[in-house]
Amino acid sequence: MQHREDVPGSVYLLHLHPAYQHARHYLGWTEGEPIERLRIHLSGQGSPLIRAVVAGGGTAILVRVWEGETRKFERMLKDRHYSPKLCSVCSEHPHATRKEANRGTPEDR
Ligand SMILES: [Zn+2]
Numbered sequence: 001m002q003h004r005e006d007v008p009g010s011v012y013l014l015h016l017h018p019a020y021q022h023a024r025h026y027l028g029w030t031e032g033e034p035i036e037r038l039r040i041h042l043s044g045q046g047s048p049l050i051r052a053v054v055a056g057g058g059t060a061i062l063v064r065v066w067e068g069e070t071r072k073f074e075r076m077l078k079d080r081h082y083s084p085k086l087c088s089v090c091s092e093h094p095h096a097t098r099k100e101a102n103r104g105t106p107e108d109r
Pocket residue numbers: 015016024025084087088089090091
């Protein structure tokens with residue numbers, strides 16, 4: 001693994017469908033094209049999480065890309081748990097995630 005925190009690349013957000021256990025999103029960083037990275041993920045050669053989703057018959061959708069960002073930006077988003085708010089699938093179709101949201105806590109809006 002490389003730790004080049006200041007190298008600009010693309011931070012991308014994948015929406016997992018269906019959710020895998022508690023994971024509904026995957027936030028990653030790549031120096032190349034996010035769509036290429038997604039293809040690697042879907043072929044099972046990227047993240048173990050996405051490999052497990054695909055193995056279970058699910059898929060991952062590329063929902064957002066931030067170009068010219070570093071891994072620091074990726075980690076900031078992860079630390080703040082921004083993924084559901086940033087995801088166009090989740091924000092446009094909140095009813096689609098009702099099953100996973102069955103925790104007794106109201107949405108914060
Ligand atoms: Zn989502």
